Amino acid sequence: MSATIKDVALLAGVSTTTVSHVLNKTRFVAPATHERVMRAADELHYAPSAVARSLKSKNTKSLGMLVTTTLNPFFAEVVKEVERQCYQQGYNLVLCNTDGELEKTTSYLLMLSQKRVDGILVMCSEYDDSLFGAAIGKRDLPMVVMDWGPSGDYVDRIQDNSLKGAHLAINHLIEQGHRQIAYIGGPLEKLPARQRYDGFFEAMAEAGLSVRPEWVIESNFEFEGGRLGMRALLACETLPSAVFIGNDAMAMGAMSEAQLAGIDIPAALSVIGYDNCLYSAYLSPPLTTIDQPKRRLAEQAVATMIERIDNPRQTGRVIMLEPDLVIRSSVRALSKK
Template structure:
């Protein structure tokens, strides 16, 4: 078993408080006693319990990162950038997978309320619910939202303009002469998906194209769902000239279904995906995608939370980042709709 503060005090023949002061370089300890204690610490490779120390000070130097779905290919980049900034500032990050379950999310948020973590970054999901609202109303709680929005309160938030990203994707297909554009998306109860739906609709409106609800397929957002979405449209007799898939997983399934159906990309269908991840990078032909500044997104979120913990408000309470479109071989100019 690892040595405790009590064990060191017993070996050194001093009080536990004296050991604590010596280890933390506090005054009130004689030089000889300090050297004796530090020698024992070195000899036994004593590691102080950081969590216990933090709880005593109501500060743990631990941040909670709440994610709604660990299968999202974009999250590793966000996680890495948050951890990088946190570690540079002496914080550790604990990953909390909520599985899009409100009760699990509530349980993780209670870690902040109980001072078991110093603050939390909440990524994605639906609009902020009452659990987040209640936590935000606690002036001692430090909370930052990423790609999620709270309509009732002003909570420090960093997000990518998903509506703009969907607009760019749809407009790109329109610019190729395609007016029949299928939208393969997740459920619109999720904030980001609802924003992408609005961006898609706005691009059609701005280009004088009437919305066709039959071209919109809502799914649970998986690769399998992308595959099934293509089959569903074909069974309905709906044959668009192009597809916009709102995630890389949906795009991967969609492309697979198109190929299995004996069609060619982009000769028969142009395809645009959302998310410049490892998944989208291995799709053949190379996929045209909407790319998000994920590294910047994560770093801004971490810095905002650490600033809050240091008593500083972010320069911008709601920071919106712009996506861009990367044109590759899955989309080429069309003369007319298929």
């Protein structure tokens, strides 16, 4: 049987209240008494109940995280960094993979709110603002959205500047001499896809370049989405010299489809992706891409969450992270601008 706080108090010759103050550091206790309590706790291998501690402090030192899928390399890398940050800050992470299903999202959200986590991190493409608002309203749970998730005033958002990232991608292609540029992206109802789509058109317009409607293809953000998007592009009567693809997972699927069709990358078609996932440097050819700072995203999200737990507030804020261009070998230089 596990030792109790009463056992520690009896062995140390003090009250249970004194033991509680020593273990929870809630009041000054004389050094000699402190030493006796700690020695008794060590001898009895006493471990305070996390549940009891959380009921008293109303703080579980646990965070929940809703993520669309850990199979997507971008999500997997972000989750790894979030877990690292939680561990360094003394928090446990409860990870919930929704698999893109609204029903699972609803179930997990309910479970997290009932399990008394201190806050919820969200990187979830399938959501309903009213669903999240109702769930966190019951306990006034802090919520931080990492690019994908509800956009209500009750959440903090850590966002990648996807509009700027798209400009960086298109400007790089233009600098390498490309004028006929296509776009394959994710569903436009999702904020990152819409921003990259808008950034593509803005950058093309600023350069005075027209966009062929058949070269703008909407798909999904997975490997299969890239494959299907490239298949649609290859079916066009005329091919572009370059294509900007909405994320690296899509770019991998698209490059595979193009190469299976005998298209040489980058000799016949230049490709630039988005996210700078770990594997993008190991593709053939290595993928030129836009770096979305995953470690900074995780650090900022966890820091914002802890700050909000310590200092509750009703209104959210938006924190923007800036992307960078990573040049590799998948873009061919036709001529310098």
